[in-house]
Amino acid sequence: MGRQDGTTRQVSAASVDSSSAPILHVDLDAFFASVELLDRPELVNVPVVVAGKSLRSVVTAANYPARKFGVRSAIPLSQAMRLCPHAIVLEPHFEKYRHYSAKVMSIFDDVTPIVERLGIDEAFLDVAGARGVFGPPAQIAELIRTRVFEQTGLRCSVGAASTKFVAKLASGRAKPDGLLVVPAAETLAFLHPLPIGALWGVGAATEESLRKRGLVTVGDIASTPLASLKRAVGEASGQKLHDLANGIDPRPVTTRAVEKSIGHEMTFEHDSVDGDHLNRELLRQATAVGERMRAGGWVGRTVVLKLRYSDFTTISRSKTIAEPTDLGRRIYEEVREIHSALGEHPPVRLIGVRMEQLSPSAEHQAGLWDADEGWREAEDTIDAVSARFGRGTLGPAALLKASAPRGDASNAHRIDY
DNA sequence: TCTGGGGTCCTAGGACCC
DNA sequence: TCTGGGGTCCTAGGACCC
Numbered sequence: 001m002g003r004q005d006g007t008t009r010q011v012s013a014a015s016v017d018s019s020s021a022p023i024l025h026v027d028l029d030a031f032f033a034s035v036e037l038l039d040r041p042e043l044v045n046v047p048v049v050v051a052g053k054s055l056r057s058v059v060t061a062a063n064y065p066a067r068k069f070g071v072r073s074a075i076p077l078s079q080a081m082r083l084c085p086h087a088i089v090l091e092p093h094f095e096k097y098r099h100y101s102a103k104v105m106s107i108f109d110d111v112t113p114i115v116e117r118l119g120i121d122e123a124f125l126d127v128a129g130a131r132g133v134f135g136p137p138a139q140i141a142e143l144i145r146t147r148v149f150e151q152t153g154l155r156c157s158v159g160a161a162s163t164k165f166v167a168k169l170a171s172g173r174a175k176p177d178g179l180l181v182v183p184a185a186e187t188l189a190f191l192h193p194l195p196i197g198a199l200w201g202v203g204a205a206t207e208e209s210l211r212k213r214g215l216v217t218v219g220d221i222a223s224t225p226l227a228s229l230k231r232a233v234g235e236a237s238g239q240k241l242h243d244l245a246n247g248i249d250p251r252p253v254t255t256r257a258v259e260k261s262i263g264h265e266m267t268f269e270h271d272s273v274d275g276d277h278l279n280r281e282l283l284r285q286a287t288a289v290g291e292r293m294r295a296g297g298w299v300g301r302t303v304v305l306k307l308r309y310s311d312f313t314t315i316s317r318s319k320t321i322a323e324p325t326d327l328g329r330r331i332y333e334e335v336r337e338i339h340s341a342l343g344e345h346p347p348v349r350l351i352g353v354r355m356e357q358l359s360p361s362a363e364h365q366a367g368l369w370d371a372d373e374g375w376r377e378a379e380d381t382i383d384a385v386s387a388r389f390g391r392g393t394l395g396p397a398a399l400l401k402a403s404a405p406r407g408d409a410s411n412a413h414r415i416d417y
Numbered sequence: 418t419c420t421g422g423g424g425t426c427c428t429a430g431g432a433c434c435c
Numbered sequence: 436t437c438t439g440g441g442g443t444c445c446t447a448g449g450a451c452c453c
Contacts, residue, residue: 051421058421073453078418119423119453201426203451236427237450257425265422302445312420318446352422 018138020184021160022128023253025167026144028104029155029176031121032061035100036090038153047087051077056267060092064176097121100152107147111140116253124164126253141179162187163249165200187247192219199244206233221245262292263304264378265352271310273347282339283332285353288378290328293355295378297364299324300355303334307342308350317342318356326361 028034032050037043047066051057059080062071069084080087101120108115111134114126127140134140141158148156155177159170162184170190174180182190196215197207213232215221221229222245230238243249264285272278282305293300304318317338325331335353 054421055418056421058419060421074421076419076421079420081418122453201451205450234428260425263423267421314448316447320445350421354424 016138016181017183018136018141018160018181019131021162021167021181022126022131022137023161023164023167024125024127024137024141024144025159025161025164025171026108026123026125026141026148027157027159027168027171027175028121028148029157030061030063030067031100031154032092032097033063033066033090034154035097036093037063040090043088047071047084049077049080049084049087049089050092051080051089053091054267054269056269062087100154103152104148104154104156107144107151111144114253114255116255116257124167124253138179138181141181145177145179163247164251164253165244165249166190166247168200169194169198188222191245191247192217192222194218196221199241201237201240201244206237209233218245259296259298259358261354261356261358262289262296262298262300263306263352263354264288265306265350265354267308267350268348271347271349278339278348278351279336281351282335282353283328285351286332286335287328289353289355290326290331292378293326293358294361294363297361298355298358299326299361300331301357301359302355303331303338304352304354304356305335305338306350306352306354307345307348309346310349311346312349314350320357324357324359324361331355 033048036050037048040048044063045065047069048063049059049066049071050061051059055078057077059071059073059075059077061073062080066080066084066087069087071080071084071087077089081089097120104121105115105117105123108123108125112125112127112130114129116124118124125144127134127137130140131137134143137160141160145156145158148154157171157174157177158179159167159172159174159182160179161167161170161182166182166187170180170182194217196202196210196218199218199221202210209232210221215224221241224242226238226242229242232238233241266281266285301324302318302320304316306314306316308314319334319338321334331353
């Protein structure tokens with residue numbers, strides 16, 4: 001049907017036997033932009049770009065009219081405006097996106113318990129066990145697409161295949177607003193003509209290195225000996241690429257991946273060499289990280305400082321501490337020490353704090369806290385502080401006030417300061 | 418008006434242990 | 436005494452994804 005561009009993309013649920021394609025990949029179309037347009041229907045046919053206010057921001061999302069001008073996610077806003085000077089720029093509203101995301105994900109949960117979220121606007125569904133109730137996978141896919149639109153006003157695309165990887169490629173091919181079924185027997189015929197960049201894990205760098213070896217299509221990779229592939233891209237990636245190119249992807253749809261790290265980072269409007277300024281930003285981020293860790297019930301052992309200098313070179317310095325912590329104060333002390341050990345350095349464009357080697361905290365095991373509070377508290381801190389004092393301008397006392405936890409006296413030990 | 422912010426995974430070298 | 440080899444942890448950097 002291809003409601004947005006008039007081409008035929010949708011595969012009729014009746015015309016293809018989808019019984020061998022029980023893994024669905026559902027992807028919301030131009031998600032952030034589409035959510036914004038729910039409130040601005042008059043802009044639906046106008047190029048719209050979602051991006052932050054900063055001069056240094058990049059495109060977070062672009063609707064299809066904007067994409068016709070070559071505007072894509074992740075390109076600098078300045079470049080987007082050169083490509084499409086009359087585009088309307090809207091600021092992102094992440095709270096709203098999370099709200100719609102939750103709504104959509106709950107539609108998935110009604111269909112099958114085996115749902116694997118991928119970021120905010122995508123998910124894999126294993127519907128093998130659902131066919132008794134809802135019919136074959138293609139019919140389930142159409143049911144989902146209908147429900148998502150009726151309950152949210154958003155369009156999504158679905159790929160159905162026998163593996164996660166192929167399902168994801170298929171949803172990409174089905175966009176916008178379509179369904180593509182790739183029965184198991186057609187997997188290789190579907191895969192092999194695709195460019196190598198389509199493979200999961202092949203980005204610009206790997207693509208270039210493989211192209212130099214004369215490899216252009218997925219089929220080329222499939223027929224390359226495993227050993228020479230490994231020599232080209234490394235042991236693990238070589239094996240993975242070879243498998244994917246041959247349609248092999250045994251990864252099951254899993255309901256929940258455990259977090260491995262929690263961090264925040266920020267790019268300054270103007271590069272900074274001011275030590276106090278950098279320290280205040282480190283304190284703000286360390287505090288937010290600590291809040292998220294406590295709310296999620298984690299303690300962490302490795303503190304990472306990330307810096308990007310004005311020439312865009314990026315370094316990281318880490319330290320593993322003996323006693324795992326979830327306290328912003330403690331994280332701040334460590335990251336400050338790491339920073340001062342660096343000595344003099346070029347002006348800083350980006351600064352970030354991350355905690356790694358997470359393990360469940362004792363309090364978490366006692367079952368004290370609500371995991372969903374984490375993001376809200378961290379964002380409250382950043383929003384409140386930024387609103388009152390301006391980004392990166394607060395001192396420790398102001399931060400203490402802004403980040404004091406809500407709640408009762410039993411939470412008193414959570415206060416960092 | 419060059420390049421966000423949230424992450425994961427892999428590699429490679431050195432320390433250290435057996 | 437010119438020199439092994441496996442395993443694990445730590446650190447730094449980079450590719451990649453949404």
